[in-house]
Amino acid sequence: MSQLHKYFILLIPVWLLLVLGLFAMHWWRHKRNGVVFPQVSPDHIRFHEAGASGCSHKTTFTRFGGAGGCLQVTVTDDEVWVRTGFPFNVLAWQVDLEHRILRASIVSVQPGDSGRLLLDYRDKQGQPHRLSLLLRRPDEFLRVLGMRTQTV
Secondary structure (H helix, E strand, O other): OHHHHHHHHHHHHHHHHHHHHHHHHHHHHHHHHOOOOOOOOHHHEEEEEEEEEEEEOOOHHHHHOOEEEEEEEEEEOOEEEEEEOOOHHHOHHHHOOOEEEEHHHEEEEEEOHHHOEEEEEEOOOOOEEEEEEEOOOHHHHHHHHOOOOOOO
């Protein structure tokens, strides 16, 4: 039994190194390929909410792999940003949760189930996308986007 305990103790640093290595690999990939969110003056921010929840409807995996309470949703003069903060931003590309959406490309924002908003938009290539967002202030989000205000 003591022999097993000795090898188990050796596995802990190996697992830690493996986890740190995988995290470093994902961080490097995020820095190289991730969406860049520029610094914006507070005068140009129309809405910001941290601690939102949501998911992408791109695939079944992204629907189940959403973010709970760690999304940042920002509306600027020209764009809607959906992103996560560190350390979750390192894995955000895997669940399709980093977006810079031109406000002009938003097709609709509709109420969904359980108080969620369904944000439909088209990317630069014209492909349709849908995000599901659970916000604490959905009416303000809709008002800032110029959509009809409704309690969800």
